[in-house]
Amino acid sequence: MMIRRHGxxxxxxxxxxxxIADIALVVAAVGTLAVLLVVAATVLLGAGVAGVWMLQRRTAPPRRATDLRRRA
Known part of the structure; x- marks a missing residue:
């Protein structure tokens, strides 16, 4: 008898x-338009959060090549 590991x-x-079956049942019960509106709102919210996060990230100022070299 084969025993499979958990996971x-x-x-x-x-x-x-x-x-996937649960999602299909929700779409059938609620309606396609309502599900599409929720998915679109979620995508827009995620894009907005990602955009704000990218704009607020600070980048390090560029270094000169002479500063990057190690001195012997």
Missing amino acids: SRPTIALWMLVA
């Missing part, structure tokens, strides 16, 4: 199929 790939694949 093996077939188990993960099964849970991914369950998640």
Whole structure:
């Protein structure tokens, strides 16, 4: 008898199929337009957060080549 370790790939694949079925059930129950609006809002919110994060990141000032070389 084969014994599989917990967290093996077939188990993960099964849970991914369950998640896809759950999404399909939500779409069928709520409606396609409502789900698309929620997905679009989530994408826009994520893009906005990523944009703000990128704009607020500070970059180091460029160094001169002579500063980068080690002195012997």
